[in-house]
Amino acid sequence: GAGVSQSPSNKVTEKGKDVELRCDPISGHTALYWYRQSLGQGLEFLIYFQGNSAPDKSGLPSDRFSAERTGGSVSTLTIQRTQQEDSAVYLCASSLAGTGNPDTQYFGPGTRLTVL
Amino acid sequence: AQSVAQPEDQVNVAEGNPLTVKCTYSVSGNPYLFWYVQYPNRGLQFLLKYITGDNLVKGSYGFEAEFNKSQTSFHLKKPSALVSDSALYFCAVRDMGDNYGQNFVFGPGTRLSVLP
Numbered sequence A: 001g002a003g004v005s006q007s008p009s010n011k012v013t014e015k016g017k018d019v020e021l022r023c024d025p026i027s028g029h030t031a032l033y034w035y036r037q038s039l040g041q042g043l044e045f046l047i048y049f050q051g052n053s054a055p056d057k058s059g060l061p062s063d064r065f066s067a068e069r070t071g072g073s074v075s076t077l078t079i080q081r082t083q084q085e086d087s088a089v090y091l092c093a094s095s096l097a098g099t100g101n102p103d104t105q106y107f108g109p110g111t112r113l114t115v116l
Numbered sequence B: 001a002q003s004v005a006q007p008e009d010q011v012n013v014a015e016g017n018p019l020t021v022k023c024t025y026s027v028s029g030n031p032y033l034f035w036y037v038q039y040p041n042r043g044l045q046f047l048l049k050y051i052t053g054d055n056l057v058k059g060s061y062g063f064e065a066e067f068n069k070s071q072t073s074f075h076l077k078k079p080s081a082l083v084s085d086s087a088l089y090f091c092a093v094r095d096m097g098d099n100y101g102q103n104f105v106f107g108p109g110t111r112l113s114v115l116p
Helices: none
Strands: A005-007 A010-013 A019-024 A031-037 A043-050 A065-069 A075-079 A088-095 A111-115 B003-005 B010-014 B019-021 B024-026 B031-038 B044-050 B056-058 B064-068 B073-078 B087-095 B110-115
Touching (some): A005 A088, A043 A065, A075 A088, B019 B110, B024 B073, B031 B064, B031 B073
Antiparallel strands (some): A031 A043, A031 A088, A065 A075, B031 B044, B056 B064, B087 B110
């Protein structure tokens, strides 16, 4: 079956513009994560969706960042008024469950965002 | 709160030699432990996980890891390294008692270089 897909693979934008990044999780996976990875660095947690529960937004770095997940499947991460420090690879992952189970996350290939 | 340490930023090993990538963790309860690998310009790929039971876990591509509760470690090992193993390796931990996405914590990563 298909894995996690993300689009676009690369995005170059000008400072101050808004961008939308898309994630298509594996079908049937109820949990979805967004992470940010700066060049050669570790993963910074951004937001977590689990089924119909309220998302865990505790990792979002500022109110310019938001995300939604429609119909429990596709998710969109939106960054408003982009800044140069937003440049990074944005990774999406999905898993079968996030509550009480050893959830293995499956990652998409990422979206490389460059803010000029 | 849980945390993960990967004390080595970089590990160099000659092809054919055994390799070890170190990971130590801190959780208040019992851990779920994971290793992921990231090849250049790719998303993270799951290698193996420890949930419970046998302390020695075998995973993909000939890798294995040993859970050591007294030393709070989960080092990744392979008996004979390949040049193709060169990549960025991430250790991750989640406390069994935690249900929230932010509590799935990744280490900073260790870059493994296997020299021919």
